[in-house]
Amino acid sequence: MSPSQVHQGALLKISASGCTNGGTVTSTAFPVVILPAASSTTAAARVNNTATPGAHTVTVRCGNGTANASFTVLVGAAAQGGLGGTQTPSTTEMALGGAMTALAGTAALLLNRRRTRHSGI
Numbered sequence: 001m002s003p004s005q006v007h008q009g010a011l012l013k014i015s016a017s018g019c020t021n022g023g024t025v026t027s028t029a030f031p032v033v034i035l036p037a038a039s040s041t042t043a044a045a046r047v048n049n050t051a052t053p054g055a056h057t058v059t060v061r062c063g064n065g066t067a068n069a070s071f072t073v074l075v076g077a078a079a080q081g082g083l084g085g086t087q088t089p090s091t092t093e094m095a096l097g098g099a100m101t102a103l104a105g106t107a108a109l110l111l112n113r114r115r116t117r118h119s120g121i
Contacts, residue, residue, distance in 0.1 A: 001058060005072045009049045012071060015042045016060050023062035028052075029073055035062065047073055 002013045014025050014033070022037040029051040033043045045058075053075045060067045 001069050001071060005074055006047050007074045007076050008047055008051050009077050010047055012045045012047055013042060014045060014058060014060065016062060016067070018065065019062035021063055023060060025058060025060050027056055027058045029056045035060070049077070
């Protein structure tokens with residue numbers, strides 16, 4: 001499990017071996033997470049923003065096996081990774097991105113037409 005200390009709202013990475021039929025990861029600090037079926041597998045759990053700071057236990061269940069590990073929830077929000085990180089783009093940023101994509105497509109189309117006319121095709 002990584003990291004062993006995590007802020008409220010941050011991601012916790014859980015790794016397990018021998019979950020050939022898949023499994024579940026549970027804790028009081030985050031919602032149930034499904035482990036994909038594989039001999040060695042990982043999953044990510046987002047710690048609740050309102051998780052109680054302090055020690056928590058994570059339980060991994062695969063088939064008939066169960067394993068527990070401890071981690072610590074730290075007070076405060078996780079660092080925002082900016083766009084593409086843990087923050088979602090605003091409506092304005094989405095509109096600007098769409099407009100830039102449309103502009104690039106139009107420019108490519110015009111350049112392609114211009115090339116076609118000059119090549120005699």
